[in-house]
Amino acid sequence: MSYKVLVSDPISETGLSILNEAVEAEVTVKTGLSPEELQKIIGEYDGLVVRSQTQVDAHLIQAAKRLKIIGRAGVGVDNIDLEAATKAGILVINAPDGNTISAAEHTMAMMTALSRKIPAANQSLKEGKWNRNSFKGVELFKKTFGVVGFGRIGMEVAKRAKAYNMTILAYDPFLTEERARKVGVKKAELDDIYAQADFITVHTPLTKETHHLISTEAFAKMKSEVRLINCARGGIIDEMALYEAIKEGRVAGAAIDVFEHEPPEDHPLLTLDEVIATPHLGASTVEAQDKVAVAVCDEILQVFRNVPAQHAVNLPAVSEQVRKALEPYYELSEQLGSTVVQLVKGAPKDIEITYSGELTDIETAPLTRSILQSILAKFLGDHINPVNVNYYVKEKGLIYNVKRTQNSHGFTGLINVKISTEHEERSVSGTLLNGYGPRMVKIDDYTVDLPTEGHLLYIEHHDLPGLIGHVGTLLGQHEINIGSMQVGRKSIGGRAIMVLTIDKNANATPITALQNLEHIQEVKLIDL
Numbered sequence: 001m002s003y004k005v006l007v008s009d010p011i012s013e014t015g016l017s018i019l020n021e022a023v024e025a026e027v028t029v030k031t032g033l034s035p036e037e038l039q040k041i042i043g044e045y046d047g048l049v050v051r052s053q054t055q056v057d058a059h060l061i062q063a064a065k066r067l068k069i070i071g072r073a074g075v076g077v078d079n080i081d082l083e084a085a086t087k088a089g090i091l092v093i094n095a096p097d098g099n100t101i102s103a104a105e106h107t108m109a110m111m112t113a114l115s116r117k118i119p120a121a122n123q124s125l126k127e128g129k130w131n132r133n134s135f136k137g138v139e140l141f142k143k144t145f146g147v148v149g150f151g152r153i154g155m156e157v158a159k160r161a162k163a164y165n166m167t168i169l170a171y172d173p174f175l176t177e178e179r180a181r182k183v184g185v186k187k188a189e190l191d192d193i194y195a196q197a198d199f200i201t202v203h204t205p206l207t208k209e210t211h212h213l214i215s216t217e218a219f220a221k222m223k224s225e226v227r228l229i230n231c232a233r234g235g236i237i238d239e240m241a242l243y244e245a246i247k248e249g250r251v252a253g254a255a256i257d258v259f260e261h262e263p264p265e266d267h268p269l270l271t272l273d274e275v276i277a278t279p280h281l282g283a284s285t286v287e288a289q290d291k292v293a294v295a296v297c298d299e300i301l302q303v304f305r306n307v308p309a310q311h312a313v314n315l316p317a318v319s320e321q322v323r324k325a326l327e328p329y330y331e332l333s334e335q336l337g338s339t340v341v342q343l344v345k346g347a348p349k350d351i352e353i354t355y356s357g358e359l360t361d362i363e364t365a366p367l368t369r370s371i372l373q374s375i376l377a378k379f380l381g382d383h384i385n386p387v388n389v390n391y392y393v394k395e396k397g398l399i400y401n402v403k404r405t406q407n408s409h410g411f412t413g414l415i416n417v418k419i420s421t422e423h424e425e426r427s428v429s430g431t432l433l434n435g436y437g438p439r440m441v442k443i444d445d446y447t448v449d450l451p452t453e454g455h456l457l458y459i460e461h462h463d464l465p466g467l468i469g470h471v472g473t474l475l476g477q478h479e480i481n482i483g484s485m486q487v488g489r490k491s492i493g494g495r496a497i498m499v500l501t502i503d504k505n506a507n508a509t510p511i512t513a514l515q516n517l518e519h520i521q522e523v524k525l526i527d528l
């Protein structure tokens, strides 16, 4: 199968060639489209590759009827409406580490250029002036450097700043004393940084919490003559507050790579001598662009090949080890969910999933999503997928519990899915049998050994001689071939079940006819 992929921002040729050479992908590169132009064509595509220019908003997502995956060749996904993508079941992936080094190096370049006024000196010289007095700078040596956001880039920046002999204060909610000590920085609070730092750099994502994190209030707490660097995202520093702080002489300068609105138009900051700026160039190196494009294009192909994504932004990450351990169980988990939801009468209210045996100690959330997806698909259709399933679980007010038990009844790994509705409670268990693949081993309290595919006819009846014969005859009259049969009973003459695998999908007639047979309580056709 071939998937149509649109590349709407410029990405490296090395990355593009990965998609171009794959049989699974048919690639179109159309960059610089207006939102309206993009909206018109997006409906044709299964995949979209963007950098930071394309705004993937809710309108675009609504028009993207076939879209399965959005690949962001870079880190920040603030140009993508993640909520809308998740609701639409579109997987969003990024390339989180391909441009770390480039962004860190750009931050250092901006800090040194700012401290030595290099852009202005360069400009002046090119204008024919030899003005050595106007460009006196400051050293970085032994200065205090505040790093706000100590993730991949923040840490790489700190490593480089250590070579300048700077004292580094790092603030990040996830930074522990131990880690700070290990990398040779001091763990600090924001107020410590404001009070002590000569240079402050920000390396957080732009979120509700970090929007205008550095504001008028923060500037008021800073050391005078402080210099700021933002190579992360426009909006983390309040641009107007920064402008005022520079005008008032409290801030000595700022180096800005990113703006709240890009490109910035008639921006007051760009009128100030104390500000140096670049047009969002943090990741603009040959190496970074190759790395992010290759990473994202490779991963898009993996997803088209049904391999779970490693850098999904709107799905929890799954380690390679967990992915390998769970892989054989996906089909089983989906089919158990599908079986029990077809068996039960009414809409699920409570779902209980129990993992036993070798599944007890593994992160099973991906299997849980696949079970929930197969259950909800009966009511909400095929657009339910692992990306949006939790959204719909919440929306429908479904309650689900996950349990773990060591008792796997002799099986290596066992999954039980139980659904309660307002009418009844039904459950199905399944395992992977060596050499046989997925098998259903229990329906409610009855032990069975059934395949988890094809068409199953589930019949509940009184355990009486001759009944199995009647069922066989009736199915024969409707030209329905029986592939196999399993019977189970609780006691002789008591309640019993038979489950038949049939070759032809039974229509409503034999089911009604079967239901009308004496001593039969329930007949259900389960399509897997």
Ligand SMILES: NC(=O)c1ccc[n+]([C@@H]2O[C@H](COP(=O)([O-])OP(=O)(O)OC[C@H]3O[C@@H](n4cnc5c(N)ncnc54)[C@H](O)[C@@H]3O)[C@@H](O)[C@H]2O)c1
Residues within 6 Å of the ligand: 075, 076, 077, 096, 099, 100, 103, 148, 149, 150, 151, 152, 153, 154, 171, 172, 173, 174, 203, 204, 205, 206, 209, 210, 213, 231, 232, 233, 257, 258, 280, 281, 282, 283, 284
């Ligand atoms: N200028 C560019 O071209 C360019 C290139 C690459 C990345 N970026 C941007 O740089 C930023 C950092 O990227 P990264 O790869 O290091 O991300 P990362 O996820 O590795 O690190 C971000 C860190 O910020 C921390 N954080 C979140 N909220 C915080 C808060 N309120 N206060 C303090 N810390 C907080 C997180 O705990 C995390 O450790 C992102 O915004 C990314 O989009 C820009």
Ligand SMILES: O=C(O)CC[C@@H](O)C(=O)O
Residues within 6 Å of the ligand: 051, 052, 073, 074, 075, 076, 077, 099, 280, 282, 283, 284
């Ligand atoms: O695509 C770019 O050049 C910007 C990338 C950068 O902002 C990121 O967040 O990865």
